[in-house]
Amino acid sequence: MDTAPDTHMPLCNGVDIEDASISQLQQWLQDGRFTATDLTECYLERTRRLNGVLKLARSKWPPSLTRLVNAKIKYARRAVIEPNPDALDIARALDEERMLIGAEVPEDARVIELLRQSGGVLLGHGNMGEWAAMRATYYAAAYSSRGGQCRNPYNLAEHPGDTSCGPAVAVASNMCAFSLGTETDSSVILPADRNGVVGIKPTVTLTSRDGVIPESHNLDTVGTFGRTVEDAAMVFNAIRERPGDPISEVASEHALKGARFGMPWKRIWEKAALDSSAETQYRSLQALISRIRAAGAEVINAEIPSAEDMVPLDGGWDWDYPSKIGHPEQSEFTVVKVDFYNDIKKYLAGLTTNPNNIRCLEDIIQYNIEHTAKEGGVPGTHPAWPTGQDSFESSLAAKGIEDETYHSALSFIHRKTREEGIDAALGCHDKPLDGLLVPVQADGGVAVQIAAQAGYPMITIPVDVGDDGVPFGLAMIQTAFEDDRLIKYGAAIEAVVGGRPRPLFRNIHADNWMYIGPPPKGTVGSAT
Structure with missing residues (x-):
């Protein structure tokens, strides 16, 4: 009879190191x-x-x-x-x-x-979700042909956040003290949030992308995971290209006295409040904000002016939503699919050894077709990729051409998320705010997407575990290169929360597929 693995943390020369900080x-x-x-x-x-x-x-x-x-x-x-x-x-x-x-x-x-x-x-x-949404529009979250299905240590029947899932799961499960993840859009913040760990997604260019498999040079960044803000910040300070505040200055909850935060309602907290499936998260996060106020902070309404232009009221994260309503010149994916075609070709050209002679996106697509039983290059041949590699094919069709539509889309997403977005919200009162407080999962991931398109820093702090057994947190966004301010106030909020819950490994016998994206007609599976 099958038995579950031993989930106890082994002692280190007699010392209990579970959840020990760096x-x-x-x-x-x-x-x-x-x-x-x-x-x-x-x-x-x-x-x-x-x-x-x-x-x-x-x-x-x-x-x-x-x-x-x-x-x-x-x-x-x-x-x-x-x-x-x-x-x-x-x-x-x-x-x-x-x-x-x-x-x-x-x-x-x-x-x-x-x-x-x-x-x-x-x-x-x-382990990483293989290419994630860059590969397909509907796929099994957190699955790779190399590593198999990565699972959430809190509830193994639920996905752990897709792309940078393995590094987040490893920290949450005490397999290591810290880890690194990469993000184009949500790939550090979402796994951190769903695995009950701290995630720091830095300002784009503040950490080097040299040697990192690329998706978009306009959006890619390398971030850190830790069980505490101090741990994640310590590793972030080790890898950042510009010096930052010393870790000794990471704040306690007393730093909240006199701090001023904004809560953008339209399309963000509004969606969290209207989503019945996110009721527990919404109530818990609102209770935490009340405690933040009680610690001496001011939390006020601070709208993102462009939110109604960028986010559909009844939708969540979708990087190609504008194209679906006839406006590819406003779409994040218009930018990413061109960048990916060019950036992956440049990365592959720099390999010192390349046994399968994979030199470009065309070669990746063809390899997946020729090995479709394992790689799912043809729709319907592998359960992890019911739609095959349709996002790859969209990138291939773009051919890396930086045309007028590409430049218009890049200009649009930057303007709408920066000066007409986050910067406008931070500066909407008599003096700049110390951060924008947002949910990560309860709003369908739209706040994460806005920060990603802007290239601005974001941090998420574990708060509680939801009705589905999956953790959730409270996140904060700032403008470019205000990463240290996020760390300071993130640590203060962490002190108010009082610690992260440990994983319980619920549904340890789970052996299911966990899909993300809109399922095509006739596809068996449910979207997450």
């Missing part, structure tokens, strides 16, 4: 409570217990960890698709040096290079 871990390392090797082995053992199928390119593991190879745990999170075979060697070197000085690996992304220089031990590569 600062606590560093202190224990300095105090000699355990070594970097002990800590790495602890996280790897946690991954073995919870994650599922993992395969190693080469084995350097001790005998107790070799069961990772071809392990088949049925009820798995599948957050990690490949552990780093050198992790223990790196940890042993850190035990001797306690710092990686000048570590520069040519094939590393810039943010990984910076983490190595800061002494980070990289445990592995997270």
